[in-house]
Amino acid sequence: MKTLEMMIQTLCQAGRCPEETIRSSVKETGKPAVGCFPLFVPEELVYAAGFLPVGLWGGISSFQKSNQYIQSFACSIMRANLELGLSGKYDMLKAALIPSQCDTLKCVCENFKVAVPKVPVIGVTIPNNRTIQAAHGQLLDEFDYLSQALEQVQTADCRPMPLEEAFAVYEEYRAVMMEFINTVPDYLTTISPKVRHLILKAAWFMDKKYYTAQMRELLDALKARPKEDFTGKKFLVTGIMLDAEPVLELLEELGVAVVDDLLCHESMQFRTPTRAGGTVESKLAYRFLDLKGASPLYEPRKPRGDLLAQLARERGADGVLFCLMKFCDPEAFDHPLVKKDLAAQGIPLLSIEHDQLVESTEQLRTRIQGFLEINLS
Ligand code: SF4
Structure with a gap:
């Protein structure tokens, strides 16, 4: 019988090794x-x-x-x-x-x-x-x-299906993912920042039907455990992505957990609720039209700061970590607005500029330590 640790390990490995995961998904699904x-x-x-x-x-x-x-x-x-x-x-x-x-x-x-x-x-x-x-x-x-x-570009190996069927697979995936996102705050020791990220990342390389089944099993095993009493600081993370293992490891080392995210690479892929009624095509369209808080999408009244403040309060987050992707103009334009909105609502904000090339985290260590001491001690 698979233990929770084994399930976590399997999905983390799938997230860590995209090429192998895609090859085995192609083989598994045909x-x-x-x-x-x-x-x-x-x-x-x-x-x-x-x-x-x-x-x-x-x-x-x-x-x-x-x-x-x-x-x-x-x-x-x-x-x-x-x-x-x-x-x-x-x-x-x-x-x-x-x-x-x-x-x-x-x-x-x-x-x-x-x-x-x-x-x-x-x-x-x-x-x-x-x-x-x-x-x-x-x-x-x-x-x-x-x-x-x-x-x-279809080939003989393709397995076409009605759009309604594909949509149903994704609806189930989104429901399970939101359940995971809502469950993580009760298990911040087991689901460390790196584990959370790698589990979410694995979804990009697997068939959603198979991934959802594995996540269902993992969630059931996780919820069967007693809730954990996490004593460190809780961050809400926002940005395009935070796919840098050294940074995630550093957060864990400094006693910081990721309690939720507004990252394009992670929960923003499935957070937007599906509208009731209408055709599947119409629901798909509205899922995109209703998406809020992503910097590259046009929004006349940028709501990201308010969304973050609300989510931070709901999750009991101690602060927001803004992961500013280097050379990303939409994120750079959003940042001052988010900073102003969070300051107005008394939510501490730590902004870090990063990319996927993080080699040394020593400067970052000092910045996070300073932020924790000045704002959250
Ligand atoms: S510049 Fe465009 S593609 Fe690159 S991180 Fe920003 S939004 Fe994404």
């Missing part, structure tokens, strides 16, 4: 893989077309070939994706979906076509102004286009 670039793509369409959607969120730390196609002052996620594509790591993909949610992504969508011709690119055009009714119609048209584009 489905070919399609890559999904950050930040938000309608994975359900990929799943319904019979593919295995996998997340492409960078993950390497040295760039050589990609410098011909992208400037060194672009975010490390996009530089890494181009580097991995150029080095043949993405050759197994039948296509890559690249959305247009920031200026860097708009350029990368075109650059990737030239740099990595082996992987067909399917551009995902999203409405800039999500507040008008026309945005809903534009998304429905876009979904039609995407479904047709995916049909063009």
Whole structure:
């Protein structure tokens, strides 16, 4: 019988080793893989077309070939994706979906076509102004286009299914994930910052049906344990992503737990509730239109600071950790607004600039220690 520790270990390993996890998911499901670039793509369409959607969120730390196609002052996620594509790591993909949610992504969508011709690119055009009714119609048209584009790259191995079926798989996944997010605050010792992150990251490389089943088992085993009395400090984390194991290990070493997140890479993928009624396509469109607090998405009255303050109060967080991705303009524009809104509500904020290349955490150690001593002791 599998213990909770074994289940955690399995999912952490899956999150830590994307390439192996994708290869074994392809083998297990028999489905070919399609890559999904950050930040938000309608994975359900990929799943319904019979593919295995996998997340492409960078993950390497040295760039050589990609410098011909992208400037060194672009975010490390996009530089890494181009580097991995150029080095043949993405050759197994039948296509890559690249959305247009920031200026860097708009350029990368075109650059990737030239740099990595082996992987067909399917551009995902999203409405800039999500507040008008026309945005809903534009998304429905876009979904039609995407479904047709995916049909063009289908192979005999694909297992197409009705969109309703794919949507149901993702609805179950989202429900289980929100249950996990809501359960973690009661088990902050077992679910350390690194464990939490790796478990969530594993979802990007596995078939959601299989991943959800494993998460269900893990949750049941976790909830069967007595709640833990965590005595350290609790952070709410926000940003594009915090995929840097040395930073997560440092948090744990300093007695800090991650009690919840507003990260595009983690809970923002499944936090937005699905609207009742309407077709599945319409629900998919509204899931994107209703998404709040992501810096690259246009929001006339930026609500992220207020959302963070509310979540911090609900979770009993001691402070907010803003993980500012280096060279990410949308995050840099959001930061002063978030800082002002949190200050107005008396929520301590620690901002760190980072990328996926974290080698030394000594300066960061001093900053976190200083923040804990000055603001939270
Ligand atoms: S939103 Fe920021 S981190 Fe994401 S692709 Fe654009 S520049 Fe890079």
